[in-house]
Amino acid sequence: MSLGALNKLFGPSIRLLVLELFIENPDRLMNLREVARLLEKNPGSVARVLPRLVEDGLVEQIRVGKNIYAYRLNRENEVVKILLEFHSRLKQLKIKC
Amino acid sequence: MNESYELERVRDSAMIRQLGVRVIIMRGGTFVDLQKSVEAVLGEEANALLYEAGIRAGTSSTQILLKKWGREDFMKRWAEFYGSRGCGWFKLEEAEINPERGGVIKLSSSFIAEGYGRSEKPVCHFLCGFLVGVFQELLGIKLACEEI
Numbered sequence: 001m002s003l004g005a006l007n008k009l010f011g012p013s014i015r016l017l018v019l020e021l022f023i024e025n026p027d028r029l030m031n032l033r034e035v036a037r038l039l040e041k042n043p044g045s046v047a048r049v050l051p052r053l054v055e056d057g058l059v060e061q062i063r064v065g066k067n068i069y070a071y072r073l074n075r076e077n078e079v080v081k082i083l084l085e086f087h088s089r090l091k092q093l094k095i096k097c
Numbered sequence: 098m099n100e101s102y103e104l105e106r107v108r109d110s111a112m113i114r115q116l117g118v119r120v121i122i123m124r125g126g127t128f129v130d131l132q133k134s135v136e137a138v139l140g141e142e143a144n145a146l147l148y149e150a151g152i153r154a155g156t157s158s159t160q161i162l163l164k165k166w167g168r169e170d171f172m173k174r175w176a177e178f179y180g181s182r183g184c185g186w187f188k189l190e191e192a193e194i195n196p197e198r199g200g201v202i203k204l205s206s207s208f209i210a211e212g213y214g215r216s217e218k219p220v221c222h223f224l225c226g227f228l229v230g231v232f233q234e235l236l237g238i239k240l241a242c243e244e245i
Contacts, residue, residue: 047243
């Protein structure tokens with residue numbers, strides 16, 4: 001997967017890559033392995049940044065089974081609302097960084 | 098397995114080799130200083146960076162050792178090497194890997210844990226990545242490692 005607009009502007013950063021994946025797929029429920037596969041990163045690397053995104057309230061952790069979790073963008077979060085708008089406008093600009 | 102794991106000084110060249118490969122001597126605390134500096138700049142992103150760096154290190158180290166030892170005896174030799182002298186990073190206590198169900202690798206004397214001091218969270222991200230790199234290269238499957 002190529003780097004997204006946020007990553008081009010502020011990265012490179014695995015945290016940003018993960019966050020941007022959720023921003024680009026705002027309603028998609030993904031597990032950790034799926035996130036890693038889509039970003040072509042090792043699941044262990046994603047596991048080192050995803051909990052903090054949950055802690056910060058940007059991503060929701062949803063229990064889907066015994067000890068099995070999936071993740072989704074927390075659209076209720078005020079920062080996320082701003083980020084969705086910012087990301088959408090940034091993509092329209094088609095900036096080259 | 099009578100191979101020497103001793104460090105060999107290359108005469109008049111300021112170089113050191115182990116198992117025929119150039120190595121360096123670095124105080125364990127120097128790596129920890131580097132890790133803490135990266136953490137101070139990058140926050141939790143540093144954990145992922147160190148883990149990724151470990152994967153690279155484990156992959157390339159295994160590629161070198163596979164050429165030297167071959168695949169057949171590799172695990173036995175690797176366990177002997179890291180269970181005895183190793184390279185000062187850790188002592189391998191146990192390694193039980195099942196390609197389908199995962200496994201447990203028990204280490205002691207981690208130079209990172211020792212140098213880091215007291216921490217509420219795991220700190221050996223580089224060594225976790227290193228083990229992932231080793232076993233991915235060996236087994237040809239994607240792995241992840243969690244420190245407990």
